[in-house]
Amino acid sequence: MYHTSVAASRQLAFHAQLSSVAPAFCNALISAFEARGGPCSIAVSGSRDSPGDISQLLPVPVVAVYVDAFEVLAGPVWTGAGGTCPVCLDSWLAMNSPHDDARGSTPGDAAVSAVVEIVEVAEREHRGDVAYSLSMPDGRVQQHPVLSRRDCQRCGTHRTAMPPLLP
Numbered sequence: 220m221y222h223t224s225v226a227a228s229r230q231l232a233f234h235a236q237l238s239s240v241a242p243a244f245c246n247a248l249i250s251a252f253e254a255r256g257g258p259c260s261i262a263v264s265g266s267r268d269s270p271g272d273i274s275q276l277l278p279v280p281v282v283a284v285y286v287d288a289f290e291v292l293a294g295p296v297w298t299g300a301g302g303t304c305p306v307c308l309d310s311w312l313a314m315n316s317p318h319d320d321a322r323g324s325t326p327g328d329a330a331v332s333a334v335v336e337i338v339e340v341a342e343r344e345h346r347g348d349v350a351y352s353l354s355m356p357d358g359r360v361q362q363h364p365v366l367s368r369r370d371c372q373r374c375g376t377h378r379t380a381m382p383p384l385l386p
């Protein structure tokens with residue numbers, strides 16, 4: 220289902236659908252990251268429900284990336300402990316889709332440098348609970364707090380048991 224590739228200093232993985240509809244984009248990304256190096260593995264998907272899932276295949280620290288023709292979003296840096304986990308990232312992405320009209324749109328050449336730029340922002344800031352997006356039409360960078368699902372066994376902050384039901 221997923222396609223992985225090893226660049227010089229880090230591993231990349233792509234959602235299989237993205238690899239099949241945009242092979243040139245994926246290859247250009249591999250070359251770009253090969254040329255620059257960096258501390259994190261990178262998982263890339265064109266579907267909002269899967270970048271976190273793919274990122275779990277890769278060594279930590281890892282950054283999950285969602286990309287379409289209009290926007291790139293680099294998720295929180297996941298180190299395996301602390302911060303918002305990859306499963307919660309996918310839930311958050313699915314619930315926060317401001318560009319539903321862009322769903323399924325294929326990233327083009329312009330998205331390559333956008334992905335590199337926003338991944339480097341995420342790596343530099345190294346936040347476990349913040350994602351960064353870059354809007355390709357206007358170059359605007361925004362940060363987004365990515366909240367854990369309260370009941371997540373891995374990263375949720377509200378793990379206390381529910382109070383017993385009253386008789």
Ligand SMILES: [Zn+2]
Pocket residue numbers: 303304305306307308367368371372373374375
């Ligand atoms: Zn979680």
